[in-house]
Amino acid sequence: MSLLIKNGTVINAEETRQADVYCENGLIKAIGHDLDVPENTEIIDAAGQYIMPGGIDPHTHMQLPFMGTVATDDFYTGTAAGLAGGTTMIIDFVIPAPGENLLDAYNKWMEWAQKAAGDYSFHVAITWWDETVSADMETLVRDHGVNSFKHFMAYKNAIMADDEILINSFSRSLELGAIPTVHAENGELVFNLQQEMMDRGITGPEGHALSRPPQVEGEAVNRALRIAEVLKVPIYVVHNSCKEALDEITRARSQGQRVFGEVLASHLLVDETVYQNEDWETAAAHVMSPPFRSSEHQDALWKGLQSGNLHTTATDHCCFCAEQKAAGKDDFRLIPNGTAGVENRMEALWTHGVNKGRLTMNEFVKVTSTNAAQIFNIYPRKGSVSKGADADIVIWDPKAKKTISAKTHHQNVDFNVLEGMEVTGIPSHTISAGKVVYANGELKAVKGAGKYVNRPPFADYFEAQRLQTESTKPVAVKRK
Ligand code: DUC
Ligand code: ZN
Ligand code: ZN
Numbered sequence: 001m002s003l004l005i006k007n008g009t010v011i012n013a014e015e016t017r018q019a020d021v022y023c024e025n026g027l028i029k030a031i032g033h034d035l036d037v038p039e040n041t042e043i044i045d046a047a048g049q050y051i052m053p054g055g056i057d058p059h060t061h062m063q064l065p066f067m068g069t070v071a072t073d074d075f076y077t078g079t080a081a082g083l084a085g086g087t088t089m090i091i092d093f094v095i096p097a098p099g100e101n102l103l104d105a106y107n108k109w110m111e112w113a114q115k116a117a118g119d120y121s122f123h124v125a126i127t128w129w130d131e132t133v134s135a136d137m138e139t140l141v142r143d144h145g146v147n148s149f150k151h152f153m154a155y156k157n158a159i160m161a162d163d164e165i166l167i168n169s170f171s172r173s174l175e176l177g178a179i180p181t182v183h184a185e186n187g188e189l190v191f192n193l194q195q196e197m198m199d200r201g202i203t204g205p206e207g208h209a210l211s212r213p214p215q216v217e218g219e220a221v222n223r224a225l226r227i228a229e230v231l232k233v234p235i236y237v238v239h240n241s242c243k244e245a246l247d248e249i250t251r252a253r254s255q256g257q258r259v260f261g262e263v264l265a266s267h268l269l270v271d272e273t274v275y276q277n278e279d280w281e282t283a284a285a286h287v288m289s290p291p292f293r294s295s296e297h298q299d300a301l302w303k304g305l306q307s308g309n310l311h312t313t314a315t316d317h318c319c320f321c322a323e324q325k326a327a328g329k330d331d332f333r334l335i336p337n338g339t340a341g342v343e344n345r346m347e348a349l350w351t352h353g354v355n356k357g358r359l360t361m362n363e364f365v366k367v368t369s370t371n372a373a374q375i376f377n378i379y380p381r382k383g384s385v386s387k388g389a390d391a392d393i394v395i396w397d398p399k400a401k402k403t404i405s406a407k408t409h410h411q412n413v414d415f416n417v418l419e420g421m422e423v424t425g426i427p428s429h430t431i432s433a434g435k436v437v438y439a440n441g442e443l444k445a446v447k448g449a450g451k452y453v454n455r456p457p458f459a460d461y462f463e464a465q466r467l468q469t470e471s472t473k474p475v476a477v478k479r480k
């Protein structure tokens with residue numbers, strides 16, 4: 001099985017060059033000109049197009065059991081939709097219920113993911129704490145290729161991690177060479193504000209946004225970063241949606257902390273007015289956490305990406321249809337949180353990032369693929385069009401146009417938060433493990449073709465963190 005992509009321009013995070021790319025047995029075998037290839041090699045002419053590393057979406061929730069229901073895109077339909085949009089790998093979340101054994105949960109998710117059409121990996125959430133959790137974290141890192149642990153600082157009475165859990169788990173992560181990640185919202189404050197909204201008779205989706213103001217997020221980001229600072233552990237903050245969150249990250253980074261920040265394409269492109277929509281269903285379809293914000297926050301987030309204080313773009317892809325959202329008809333607290341996006345992230349970011357000069361093409365590759373690969377330690381196998389890397393590639397037609405719509409998307413959900421958005425710059429072909437899985441509008445995803453990607457523990461910056469910890473350990477005062 002061999003494939004030659006000819007006449008295109010290779011765009012990596014660090015370089016742009018004219019070259020042909022030859023793939024064989026799932027890997028990139030050669031890059032250059034006038035390559036010698038076997039006779040039966042499939043050829044794609046990419047003249048006028050860009051050859052980029054396939055997108056990595058580091059934040060998805062396929063078939064997540066959540067808030068009394070299950071997200072509608074499963075690992076097959078969700079990864080297939082990703083492939084249609086140039087995303088060739090997802091990092092999803094194993095979320096054990098409090099008290100549930102971590103390895104049991106991991107195995108359950110692994111079984112669900114066997115039908116994935118593209119590559120996948122797992123962050124594992126720490127939702128409770130005891131010695132067995134600590135031991136299972138080690139097993140996950142050592143034997144199962146998990147190098148990141150997620151903490152929900154919101155969702156009180158469900159999966160919320162309090163400070164005790166954060167501190168135990170962050171410390172353990174440092175010992176294991178794994179990176180802690182946080183969903184940063186103050187869950188106690190959200191709980192309190194939700195009750196206040198209900199008491200005021202605000203039962204609709206606008207109550208969702210009103211109970212999660214930016215300060216709720218800023219406080220939690222600050223708390224997580226300060227805990228990480230004291231424990232000297234690197235940290236990754238998922239879905240930063242507001243200036244308050246970004247400001248904390250920027251401050252901590254300027255003080256030398258190893259902090260990484262993620263932003264969702266939807267937070268960059270959809271604003272808070274959606275919750276004022278008079279149509280309940282439309283407003284409810286946008287309920288996700290953190291909620292959409294005002295344009296002032298969106299501007300700040302774009303600048304965060306530009307300045308390098310935010311590193312990755314994701315979707316938090318978590319689909320619920322109208323009938324599922326309807327569970328919260330009389331109480332916004334019961335509307336399942338989540339929106340779709342895995343299919344549209346790259347084209348929307350290209351259109352509103354590259355085409356508007358907010359991102360260079362190389363920066364686009366960084367924030368859609370390379371940075372995630374580096375932060376989660378799978379680079380250069382992923383996130384790079386280079387010899388020896390996995391042949392996960394998107395061939396990008398910068399002139400092609402389409403209009404995003406739930407009527408035509410591949411995501412298994414009846415709503416698209418980017419409905420009606422016209423994009424210029426979309427994939428002409430997506431290649432996964434050296435095979436063409438999407439070509440000129442035709443999806444050829446293969447159920448079960450995706451592979452689990454092991455992510456080894458980090459060596460270098462964890463060693464650096466440990467050295468710092470050693471050299472700054474307090475000592476007792478010597479007394480006579
Ligand atoms: N936020 C969502 O909107 N959905 C899934 C989980 C989350 O944190
Ligand atoms: Zn050539
Ligand atoms: Zn979250």
Ligand code: ZN
Nearest residue numbers: 059060061316
């Ligand atoms: Zn999420």
